Amino acid sequence: GGEPVRVLVTGAAGQIGYALAPMIARGLMLGPDQPVILHLLEIPPAATALEGVCMELTDAAFPLLQGVVATTDPAVACKDVDIACFIGGFPRKAGMERKDVMSKNVNIYKSIASGIEAHAKPTVKCVVVANPANTNAYILKKYAPKMDKKSITCLTRLDHNRMVGQIAERCKVPNAKVDGVIVWGNHSSTQYPDVNHGTVGSKTIREAINDDAYLNGEFMTTVQKRGAAIIAARKLSSALSAASSVCDHVRNWVVGMEGRKYVSMGVVSDGSYGITEGLVYSFPCVCKGGEWSIVQGLEIDPRSKDLMEATHKELLEEKDLALSCLEE
Ligand code: NDP
Numbered sequence: 001g002g003e004p005v006r007v008l009v010t011g012a013a014g015q016i017g018y019a020l021a022p023m024i025a026r027g028l029m030l031g032p033d034q035p036v037i038l039h040l041l042e043i044p045p046a047a048t049a050l051e052g053v054c055m056e057l058t059d060a061a062f063p064l065l066q067g068v069v070a071t072t073d074p075a076v077a078c079k080d081v082d083i084a085c086f087i088g089g090f091p092r093k094a095g096m097e098r099k100d101v102m103s104k105n106v107n108i109y110k111s112i113a114s115g116i117e118a119h120a121k122p123t124v125k126c127v128v129v130a131n132p133a134n135t136n137a138y139i140l141k142k143y144a145p146k147m148d149k150k151s152i153t154c155l156t157r158l159d160h161n162r163m164v165g166q167i168a169e170r171c172k173v174p175n176a177k178v179d180g181v182i183v184w185g186n187h188s189s190t191q192y193p194d195v196n197h198g199t200v201g202s203k204t205i206r207e208a209i210n211d212d213a214y215l216n217g218e219f220m221t222t223v224q225k226r227g228a229a230i231i232a233a234r235k236l237s238s239a240l241s242a243a244s245s246v247c248d249h250v251r252n253w254v255v256g257m258e259g260r261k262y263v264s265m266g267v268v269s270d271g272s273y274g275i276t277e278g279l280v281y282s283f284p285c286v287c288k289g290g291e292w293s294i295v296q297g298l299e300i301d302p303r304s305k306d307l308m309e310a311t312h313k314e315l316l317e318e319k320d321l322a323l324s325c326l327e328e
Contacts (some may be wrong), residue, residue: 004035004066008081008120010112011088012040012070013049015236016129019243020085021053025062029083029247031255037067041077041088074112078119083254085246086112086140089130091237102132102318103325109136110326113143125290127249128154129242133187134266134280135318139326141268141280150291153253154266156191156282158238158245159183162223163193167200171208177201182284183264184304185311186318191282192307193223197298199261216303253287262286262295272296273308279315 007024011017017040023029024036038057042050054070071077078084090104109128116124124147128137137154141147163181168174180198185191195215200208209215222229230238252263262284269275272283272294284295300308 002033002035004037005030005083006037006039006081006121008039008041008077008084010041010077010084010086011130012038013042013046013053014087015239016087016242016246018053019239020087020246021057022060022062023243023247025057025060025065027064028244029250031251032064035064035066037069038065039069039077039079039081040071041074042070042072043088044072047072074115075119078112078115081116081120081124083250084116084120084124084126085250086126086128086136087130087246089136092131099321099325102135102321105130105132105136106139106322106325107327109139110143113140116140117144117147124151125250125254126152127246128152128266129246131187132318132322134282134315135322137266137280138278138319139322141278149268152268152280153249153292154187154280154282155242155246155249156183156187156264156266157249158242159187159191159193159223159226159282160264161241161245161248162226163195163198166219166222167195167198167205167209171200173200178205180261180284181205181264182262182298183282184308185282186315187266187282188311188314189224190311190314191224192304192311193220194304194307195219196301196304197284253292254290257287265292267292267294270294273298273300275308275312276316279312279319281312281315 009017050070092101133154141152160183164175164178167178182194195205198205264282265285266280266282269279269281271277275281285292
């Protein structure tokens with residue numbers, strides 16, 4: 001029971017938004033007893049599609065759903081929200097240069113920054129999903145300077161969950177037996193899926209799998225290229241797993257860790273592990289009382305250090321490219 005929590009979803013009529021809205025309304029993000037009000041933002045060309053989503057939300061008659069604010073006005077969408085899931089963005093189409101997509105998307109995040117800063121609750125918690133997710137989050141932070149840096153994150157939980165899924169499948173154990181995996185860096189193919197601190201039941205992952213060639217090779221590329229494999233199979237990008245991971249990210253941040261050792265989150269670096277302060281980089285985090293903190297003091301072997309540095313370097317370059325794309 002209690003007061004409803006207001007959750008913003010941008011790009012709400014898109015694939016991920018369509019999968020995410022019912023999950024939130026069913027309590028998968030904030031718990032089975034927490035009423036919610038959905039704030040759904042779309043761009044004008046998708047306004048009619050959004051009306052259709054609203055009709056379906058009405059028809060599903062979710063007990064926890066206490067209202068829907070569907071709009072194409074960012075100020076209305078951001079008004080008093082407690083949680084903001086930024087999914088809206090241009091997809092990369094065939095023939096588009098990386099810089100073209102980058103330019104479109106970082107400018108979207110520059111313009112939404114002032115809306116969220118001005119209209120959301122001061123305690124709002126944000127997660128950016130739209131690509132380039134880390135860099136969009138960086139831009140959001142830069143243009144919402146009054147917001148707490150710790151309130152802006154990006155999604156790498158899907159990559160984290162992909163690691164868990166692969167290891168559980170390989171070991172033939174339930175997913176819940178796998179813990180302590182880490183995604184370092186960018187939500188891109190340079191991410192470093194690190195199993196060195198993870199466990200399967202009472203064993204380390206390396207003991208349980210007992211195949212370092214697999215863990216350092218095929219396992220990593222499977223996780224890094226999973227998005228492309230899903231597009232090849234489905235002819236559409238991942239949506240249900242992305243939406244489910246957004247719920248996991250927010251729930252573990254806001255509600256609690258549910259016994260997990262750590263979760264991967266793209267957060268604003270404080271310089272931990274030598275990562276440039278201010279950059280949005282995925283780290284192992286623990287959350288308590290609605291606050292994340294970066295797990296400190298993990299031992300990093302030389303191979304890991306190189307991999308963490310490569311994705312760090314990509315993010316520094318991405319940031320510079322993004323800054324050069326910003327419009328006045
Ligand atoms: P999706 O809902 O499939 O994806 C939305 C965003 O999430 C994309 O940027 C996508 O990046 C990104 N993403 C991040 N991680 C993943 C992942 N693991 N799997 C899949 N996607 C991931 O896109 P749709 O095109 O269906 O929907 C986007 C919505 O946004 C549309 O409804 C559109 O109207 C709206 N929109 C809003 C804009 C705005 O706010 N100004 C501008 C343009 C569109 P990638 O493309 O790299 O997969």
